[in-house]
Amino acid sequence: MKKELEHQFVSNLEQNQNIVHKICRMYTNDQDAHNDLFQEITIQLWKAYPKFRGDSKFSTWMYRVALNTAITLYRKSKREIRTQNIDDISFKIKAHEYxxxxxxxxxxxxxxxxxxxxxxxxxxxxxxxxxxxxxxxxxxxxxxxxxxxxxxxxxxxxxxxxxx
Structure with missing residues (x-):
């Protein structure tokens, strides 16, 4: 069951990852901060994914989680983002080049x-x-x-x- 959930999540995230990249560009000033924010949003999406009921489109839900994560992190840390280690999560996401x-x-x-x-x-x-x-x-x-x-x-x- 966990592998199926993980597979669905990775598939949805890969299809919609440009949303997260755009949010990251909107709220960061350099590539390192962009990467850190992308990682943190991905972690928050993964943590919240089991609660996703499908009442809305995945992308709409993703917007809300990603924007809330970005806004919350910047308000708390005044543009200094603390991240969690993504190696703790077993899936890998292919990033598209811009x-x-x-x-x-x-x-x-x-x-x-x-x-x-x-x-x-x-x-x-x-x-x-x-x-x-x-x-x-x-x-x-x-x-x-x-x-x-x-x-x-x-x-x-x-x-x-x-x-x-």
Whole structure:
């Protein structure tokens, strides 16, 4: 039973790992911090996975756990992440390489988004992932109307920063 659960988890994580990488890029400034946060999110996902009931899509559940982990770690440690040893977990996940050209194109946008508060960052991230306002509100625990209003304000603020 544990092996089957582990297999399902690894499969789901490999299919959706770009979500975690994007969250890591949103909340970190260098590759080491990115790797540490990815590891910590993976551990938290694995710990929480037995409680995943399938009431929502795996990716929606994953967003919530990953964002909560990133936000919690940064609030607690003021951007110094303490991690657990992933060697304690027996599965291995193949990481996909990112295209450097795409990274450069997104760098300016990420820089502007990093200036936002933690909740607004999460909202932008989910919006850019083409999540519906209903899914965003469910993931962040806010009303759908609040998500729309906040997103409109964020768009206006980002436009001012990106197009002075």
């Amino acid at each position: 295209n450097d050209e795409t990274e450069q194109q997104l760098k300016l946008m990420y820089k502007a988004v990093k200036e936002l508060n933690d909740i607004d960052k999460a909202l932008v991230f989910l919006y850019l992932e083409d999540q519906s306002y209903k899914e965003i509100s469910s993931t962040l625990g806010i009303s759908e109307v609040n998500a729309r209003v906040k997103m409109n304000r964020i768009k206006s603020a980002l436009k001012k920063v990106l197009n002075p």
